[in-house]
Amino acid sequence: MTEPETVVARARVVSATRVSPHFARIELGGEELADFGVDGPFYDQRFKVVFPSAGRPAPDLRAYGDGWYSVWESLPEAERGAMRTYSVRDVRGVGADRRLVVDFVLHLEPGATGPASSWAAAARPGDEVVVVGPRLGADWGGIEYDPGDAARVVLAGDETAVPAISRILGDLADDVRGHAFCEVPTGADVLEVVAPAGVEVTWLPRDGAGLGERLTAAVLGCLGGLGGEPVPDEEVDDDLWETPTFSSSDADLDEPADGIPGLYVWIAGESKVVTTLRRHLVDDLGVHRRQVAFMGYWRRGVAMRG
Template identity: 45%
Template sequence: MLTSTVASAPAPARVRAPRPSYRPFAVSVSRVQRLSTNFTRVTFTGPDLNEFGTAGLDQRIKLVLPLPGVGVSSFPQSDSWYETWRDLPDERRNPLRTYTVRHARPEHREVDIDFVTHGDAGPASRWVRAAIVGDEVAIVGPVADGDNPVVGIEWAPGNANTVLIAGDETAAPAICAILAGLPRTARGCAYIEVPESGDAHETNAPDGVTVTWLPRNGAAHGSRLEAAARSWTARFITAHHSDTVLPEIDVDESILWEVPDGSALDGELYAWLAGEASVIKRLRRFLVTDVGIDRRQVAFMGYWRDGRAEHA
């Protein structure tokens, strides 16, 4: 019968509208804490930060920096913000810089970012040195109920049984967030090179992961990190030379970035390396070519390049 057929027909499936994984959030500074000579923690607050993602680990964001006389008023708020921003005239196109979410407290509409202050050379470092409560910027960050809440996370250890984490001060916020997010049974080590002894801070690492802060105290950038990672690896792995030929990467012309998805790892070492591009390139070459670790076990990321502004 017609009526019963109609009554029992399945309801049409509801198609969920796509939701962006990242979007701009209007924020202002609510607290500035000088953690040490070279680190400043800025807490941001904003009316929509209750929707901010909390996936943690090394999740990155884009900080939208103010322009003189314009602030961030010309920064597009739509989902297609990138295309609109890219087409703006120079004088209205805000600088963007990449940072790590150190903590997100959506219940309090707050996000913390830990900045390395490296002088006045770049707009981000310049901004943070002068930042005061009430300053307005914007963050392009993860949306909690977006289609991919883990967007921007590169940490992917799969079933590795040991982790080697190595980075410089720009990677310290990511490393601290990764350590806090590791299963408490994790094993391995983390090396964090920082400018000075006073830059070391508390971490929440599992007992089986040894954390070593490596103050340069005037030594060359990367020198202490490379020495420590090489020495740990030599102890951990019986060195053997690999025939793997790595493609030459010009760190001045292209972004140094390769992040395996971890699916090939089962009970092995996973290495995560981030920091100044030439240092990370050398470290990765050492692990893959000299020691013979499968390149699918090594995530490496040039977080910045000495002498070059972030391309944004």
């Protein structure tokens, strides 16, 4: 029998640390994570977490390998729990000591929280979730960062993209040049990152400014643009996912355009903010769709489905 490409593991909280007002760093461990990993850098590797419903155990999906999703979907709602997507911040240890580090954004305003944020805010050692992700030695996918031979990279995102940007920065070769822009809720949410000397990291605390305002201005400013009027709500795709190889809006990725030579751009965060940046970069600044990844990681007012 061939080994599945997916690791479906029960994982337990080993430690939970509030590293800033809006970030909880949670280390998940357990021997079933032993094979979780990729053969190269993680970059923006994503994976799924299934959080148990209140008072219930996490669903046991371990037996289903690559077919886990249809089994999970067919479970009664109360047994299914909630599934959300997260980024690898770090992986430590080997074998039974394998630990997966996840930086969870806490958004705890009444009426605007969800199962993942609530779980992370209350997580204690021993709490259990199900992790679904890449298996060492297999080609599971889930990494979008792909600058090709670009000489300059621009990374940009809000707090939900900070874990992926931090991991990408830590995985870059020493000679990479570019900028990283990280918008976070407050000045106290600026986290420590390791980056190559040629990549300038700029933190953009909102401290009361509107979501995406500072990020949009900084990214457009860096690429020589102005303005940044937000797109209307009705033009926002909640599941925005536009990469050099995939378009959630069926855009023509091969549309003839010169692009900006030597540039690669990676942008993730709230879908309306990312849609606004996409429009300005592609329509006004002439960035070619093949040199940029625009990813909606969440949508204000919308509960994610996984």
